[in-house]
Amino acid sequence: MQKKRNIQTGADQKFPSFGGVRRGLSFSPPSEGSGEARRVAFKTLGCRLNQYETDALVTDFSSAGYQLVELNQSPDVVVVNTCTVTNQSDQKSRTTISQAARANNNAVVVVTGCMANNFKEKLENQDNITFVVENNRKSSILSLVDAHFSGEILHPNQLPQDVFRYEPVRQSLHTRSALKIQDGCDNFCTFCIIPMVRGRAVSRSVESVLENVRKTIDNGFREIVITGVNIGRYEYEGHRFEDLLEKILEVPGDFRVRISSLEPDGFGDRFVELFQHQKLMPHLHLCLQSGSDKTLLRMRRMYDVDQFRKTVNRFRSVYPDFNFTTDIIVGFPGETEEEFQETLAAVREFNFSHVHTFKYSVRKGTRAERLENHVPEKVKNARSLQVRQLSEENRMKFLKIFVGKEQQVLIEKIVQGTAYGYGESYVPVRFRADGVQKNTVRRVKLLDLKGEGENMYLTGEII
């Protein structure tokens, strides 16, 4: 175990809460002089936005000469990008931090992500963590680590605050590249911790987004996923989300665009029309959360089921096979059986091909924590099961529509002669990988439906 160095001198006069820097404080960088590159490992929990931010950090570190390794390959640096959206994610984040700290006693352990915001002080007091970096400073982790290895004393609080500082993704852990256009949210839905941990809604400049798109395509990505905390709220110097989307679609190149997850408010006809564009994939993850207007109001969701219905119907009247997926929370405080039945009816009616079902769990610091009439765990379990079963029925119905039809499939991986990928409509497809390569798009005729439950997929053959 390396000796810890007391760094509470000098700098702490400016930054009194200096608890965030602990382990790995030796000044002899593990790889210095050996000619070997330093090794960095990443662990990511939570949402697509976190994934994107990790991908961008991977690009940063590899450009700076670090070697990307797994946790069990003695990394010199471990970055844990945490999530705090549910109690389970807190637990997972904690476990991952412990694993990361155990991976190599001397490793610099950087903890970032939403948990770093929500439990900053607690984490800063943990001896197995070197740095705790809040979300708005996450993009500068490389500078922090570099400074550390060259003996510079730099506290995370000294890093610039910029949620859009990320470089375009070059080397990613995935085939698709996410593109962050927005951060934060000030909707304050009663169950959600995000406004507290990601701060208010801010949008990236149009030029910076487009520049990032161009570079990402140049870096070889064939699919871009537009990401943010609440991307429908994009607004930059008079440009709304639709304006930005149109500009992204106009960027020359052979690529396709997906939209990650959207809140169901404020779409006009123009948004629907944009899906005529060949590059824009006909799938939306539109978060309904509940099929009961009363529950939606208690959640502080500012739309009602009828408005949601109008959106779904508007899309499907133009694009009949349009794929909608959603999030549903069951057992929200005060949810009656009748209100839950309304949710089931909505899930059936909107024929979501996938429902991400969350059992409501109390999130400390959210408004819902203080709501009355919490639903017993047993009831939540039963409701969650019902939604999942219905979701599986829906999925089968939805995927069946595609048998006999064709899809352009982006190949994500090839395993033992089988290509795996997703069609335009975000339907999972597998087919024989004769002469095909990863990260290419092939037209596939869909022949059959296989698998069970959420693992259902379409089989096909290349045309």
Next chain:
Amino acid sequence: MMSFIKPEIKIDESFYKVEEIRQLTDETFSLKLPKARFAFKAGQHISLGIKGDYQSREYSIYSGANDENLEVLVKEVENGYFTPKLRKLKAGDLVEVHGPFGKFGIEQKDAETGKFVFIASGTGIAPFRSMVRTYPELDYTLIHGVRYSHEAYDKHEYTNDRYILCTSRDKKGTYNGRLTNYLKGCTFAPKTHFYLCGNSDMIFDALEILKDKGFERDQIHCEVYF
């Protein structure tokens, strides 16, 4: 060559000193802070924190966009977590303010020509006072539902013909009974902009009544407190 980042020198602008506490009823008071250090639109809210407490709460801004003080209206909730602490604040104490947040507001062009109906329960009147102070020429009707007539916070600021007080527990209101019952008997011009603010049960009932009267959900804006 490695380039290090210079530390940012940032003075924390989010702390405000309480200037005055205006007691409006036994339970309700307004917290007067110095002028806002940010621009906001009438109807938006802030999040308020007390030093040393990990929790914060949202409060609609009670003052107008051009007023000399930033003000919020707070009702102390029995057995509440935050409001009993707010209640204990004194002039000179520090609070932490973040914001402004939210989309609950009116468009400038509508403010000049539109017809507005504001429907509030209890402290849900807060954003409407801000709107009325910000747009003095506004063509509005404010329907305020409370239990007792003394909860008509700063009533004198609204002209009599625009302020309708519905009291459910005494007979001193413009209308004696529940706000929603009053609403059922109302007629409104077709293009009215509706703004609803307060507790979710009232908002749910009011929405149903307005939809039954043929108004579109898109012309009804809601701000739910709890």
